[in-house]
Amino acid sequence: MMKQSHKQTSVNHRREDEISTSTQSYSPKMLKHPRSIPYIFKEQRLLFILVGILIGSAFFIFQPTLSRLNPSTHSSISTSIYHRHQDPASGSLRFASKGSFPGRVPAAIGKKRRRIVVTGGAGFVGSHLVDKLISLGDEVIVIDNFFTGRKDNLAHLFGNPRFELIRHDVVDPILLEVDQIYHLACPASPVHYKYNPIKTIKTNVMGTLNMLGLAKRVGARFLLTSTSEVYGDPLEHPQKETYWGNVNPIGERSCYDEGKRTAETLAMDYNRGADVEVRIARIFNTYGPRMCLDDGRVVSNFVAQAIRKQPMTVYGDGKQTRSFQYVSDLVDGLVALMEGRACGTFQPWQSRRVHHARARRGCQRDH
Numbered sequence: 286m287m288k289q290s291h292k293q294t295s296v297n298h299r300r301e302d303e304i305s306t307s308t309q310s311y312s313p314k315m316l317k318h319p320r321s322i323p324y325i326f327k328e329q330r331l332l333f334i335l336v337g338i339l340i341g342s343a344f345f346i347f348q349p350t351l352s353r354l355n356p357s358t359h360s361s362i363s364t365s366i367y368h369r370h371q372d373p374a375s376g377s378l379r380f381a382s383k384g385s386f387p388g389r390v391p392a393a394i395g396k397k398r399r400r401i402v403v404t405g406g407a408g409f410v411g412s413h414l415v416d417k418l419i420s421l422g423d424e425v426i427v428i429d430n431f432f433t434g435r436k437d438n439l440a441h442l443f444g445n446p447r448f449e450l451i452r453h454d455v456v457d458p459i460l461l462e463v464d465q466i467y468h469l470a471c472p473a474s475p476v477h478y479k480y481n482p483i484k485t486i487k488t489n490v491m492g493t494l495n496m497l498g499l500a501k502r503v504g505a506r507f508l509l510t511s512t513s514e515v516y517g518d519p520l521e522h523p524q525k526e527t528y529w530g531n532v533n534p535i536g537e538r539s540c541y542d543e544g545k546r547t548a549e550t551l552a553m554d555y556n557r558g559a560d561v562e563v564r565i566a567r568i569f570n571t572y573g574p575r576m577c578l579d580d581g582r583v584v585s586n587f588v589a590q591a592i593r594k595q596p597m598t599v600y601g602d603g604k605q606t607r608s609f610q611y612v613s614d615l616v617d618g619l620v621a622l623m624e625g626r627a628c629g630t631f632q633p634w635q636s637r638r639v640h641h642a643r644a645r646r647g648c649q650r651d652h
């Protein structure tokens with residue numbers, strides 16, 4: 286047994302040397318049960334210390350991995366961040382993917398700034414709306430496929446940290462975490478929307494469906510830019526919102542007229558069926574800066590012809606009438622409509638009294 290103890294460790298070897306040379310009396314009790322627990326604890330303490338260090342190191346190495354696999358073991362703050370990360374529509378994906386550990390609160394949280402999507406934001410009306418929202422301190426994401434919109438209309442905002450531009454066609458779904466959606470994407474001039482009528486109606490129906498789906502998913506408020514053309518060839522002048530129109534479902538302009546009518550139907554159905562807060566603005570003939578010279582609408586046509594000293598072309602018998610408005614007035618109206626409490630359909634000359642009556646009745650209403 287003594288021989289075995291010598292082989293085990295040099296510590297033991299030294300100890301036995303000490304024992305043999307010491308003046309203390311030899312204690313046979315110590316060697317009597319060398320494999321007893323007190324003996325092992327006393328003689329193998331170095332081994333125990335090493336094992337302890339190994340277990341401790343292993344715990345600290347694997348602990349973060351384990352916590353990522355099991356978020357339920359963390360505080361409520363880290364759990365909610367994890368769930369936001371799981372939502373594919375959530376912008377939290379961005380900070381989570383940077384490798385932040387659960388429980389670490391990103392700097393952006395706490396500073397609540399509204400995030401607003403403007404579809405068709407590179408267009409004539411859209412770009413003015415984006416300017417207005419940026420001036421109000423909001424974060425703006427523009428979605429545009431540049432069919433009639435131009436990057437030039439937004440060039441002055443490139444580099445602004447509160448501005449983002451995404452080349453995307455609303456006919457395809459997109460996931461974003463936003464507070465408000467201004468849905469403008471669609472060619473509006475008769476020349477442009479008649480160029481590819483199937484694409485026009487697809488943009489109005491599928492594009493609006495996608496944006497309403499997004500609004501429902503993230504709880505965003507939704508504003509649809511509709512048109513005076515939903516009245517078709519109206520038999521009433523001027524047209525009130527309560528007028529249902531005199532429409533032709535198979536005419537050359539129907540891709541736009543009927544497309545916008547369907548978009549309005551979808552918006553109201555999402556309001557009634559899915560509690561999406563919707564606003565519908567029936568926009569009349571608008572003019573102002575950034576309108577393309579080849580826009581095809583009457584104001585730009587007349588201005589372009591006047592500049593070129595050409596005669597102005599009046600279509601038909603010239604007895605048709607239109608309501609015109611300057612683009613900044615329209616943009617102010619769109620923002621007021623979005624921010625107001627009233628849901629439903631509105632025109633520029635809508636009276637305050639009617640707005641409030643609707644607000645009292647709640648968002649849901651039928652014409």
Ligand SMILES: O=c1ccn([C@@H]2O[C@H](COP(=O)(O)OP(=O)(O)O[C@H]3OC[C@@H](O)[C@H](O)[C@H]3O)[C@@H](O)[C@H]2O)c(=O)[nH]1
Pocket residue numbers: 473474475511512513514568569570571581582583584586587598599600601605607
């Ligand atoms: O050169 C022209 C252009 C147009 N016109 C006439 O002027 C009137 C206005 O026509 P526009 O092309 O400007 O457009 P509209 O008013 O018919 O619809 C437009 O305004 C409302 C928006 O909601 C629609 O998106 C947009 O199509 C029409 O009667 C048209 O025939 C001319 O007489 N000469």
